[in-house]
Amino acid sequence: MTTSIGVVMTEHIVAGRLTGALGEQRLEGEPLRYPVDVAETEALVGVPAGEVYDLLASQIAPLMAASTEPVGAIGVAVPGIVRNGVVEDSPNLQQIKGVRLADALGEVLQAQGISTPVHVLNDADAVAAGLAATRGHLDRLIRVWTLGNGIGYGRWPYADGVWEGGHTTVTLDPKERYCGCGGVGHLEGIMGNRAMRLRFLDLEPEEIFANAKQGDARCRDFVDLWHRALAAGTASLIHLGGPGKFYFTGLNVGFLELPVLRGYLDSMVKMSPLQSYSLEVLPEDDAISVLGAGVAALRAQSW
Numbered sequence: 001m002t003t004s005i006g007v008v009m010t011e012h013i014v015a016g017r018l019t020g021a022l023g024e025q026r027l028e029g030e031p032l033r034y035p036v037d038v039a040e041t042e043a044l045v046g047v048p049a050g051e052v053y054d055l056l057a058s059q060i061a062p063l064m065a066a067s068t069e070p071v072g073a074i075g076v077a078v079p080g081i082v083r084n085g086v087v088e089d090s091p092n093l094q095q096i097k098g099v100r101l102a103d104a105l106g107e108v109l110q111a112q113g114i115s116t117p118v119h120v121l122n123d124a125d126a127v128a129a130g131l132a133a134t135r136g137h138l139d140r141l142i143r144v145w146t147l148g149n150g151i152g153y154g155r156w157p158y159a160d161g162v163w164e165g166g167h168t169t170v171t172l173d174p175k176e177r178y179c180g181c182g183g184v185g186h187l188e189g190i191m192g193n194r195a196m197r198l199r200f201l202d203l204e205p206e207e208i209f210a211n212a213k214q215g216d217a218r219c220r221d222f223v224d225l226w227h228r229a230l231a232a233g234t235a236s237l238i239h240l241g242g243p244g245k246f247y248f249t250g251l252n253v254g255f256l257e258l259p260v261l262r263g264y265l266d267s268m269v270k271m272s273p274l275q276s277y278s279l280e281v282l283p284e285d286d287a288i289s290v291l292g293a294g295v296a297a298l299r300a301q302s303w
Helices: 049-066 102-109 124-132 193-200 205-213 215-241 258-267 284-303
Strands: 002-009 011-019 026-034 071-078 081-083 086-089 118-122 143-146 151-156 245-249 278-281
Touching: 002 049, 002 124, 011 284, 026 049, 049 071, 049 102, 049 278, 071 081, 071 102, 071 124, 071 284, 081 118, 086 193, 102 118, 102 151, 118 124, 118 284, 124 143, 124 151, 124 245, 124 284, 143 215, 143 258, 151 278, 193 205, 205 215, 215 258, 258 278
Parallel strands: 002 071, 071 118, 143 245, 245 278
Antiparallel strands: 002 011, 011 026, 081 086, 143 151
């Protein structure tokens, strides 16, 4: 029996305890969530880094206390470029940019008598790890797009690299400057919530897609651009890493029209050895991310 704790921090924090043999772990009980109100989507915006550590610890500590078995690892998944326990950049949670999160959180937990090692990873990579674990595919390549406030690209198994697929350049239009990182022509600058709000100003993302279905030309044109951008990012990954299965999930996955995406993707991938890709849409599920964070943390201890 192996026990770990998985934590995911995006626009909210979710944490859970995992039990079971390595490679067969499952969530034990209901995950904890901050804030409790699911309608509150900006509770972490502007929260100082020091308070973020305390919030993370407040979710981890009760799970540790409730465990009847020793906890082998704590996995914490956050958006951005994460390497060796350091959040090198995080456009969507800017207060943790440059933070040595594994060390900082470890010190806060140590002060509470918790010495379990902390492993930090990208949030989309946690989704990929969770999908691999729930399907018994920890020995296979898993690739996933997470569509939400930001656009994440997750990969399992872990491979050294940046893997910021959401910042793939998908357009040469110099006017496409809506990405939170400041880059021109990025996928997230088209698909991310912040980018959509800046582009329209008078509409929320949900209203854009609803208006498109009602025939609004401006919104319909954007929805086509949204799908073409995702197709371009996916096509780039296919041409670099080969075909295979791509999963799509996240807060905004309900906007995705799979036949439209497939049509654009088919026009971009023409080499016959690369056309054996498949696409699958999955509903957003925090439990998958929490599971992946815990599994990745345990695997990191064995590497």
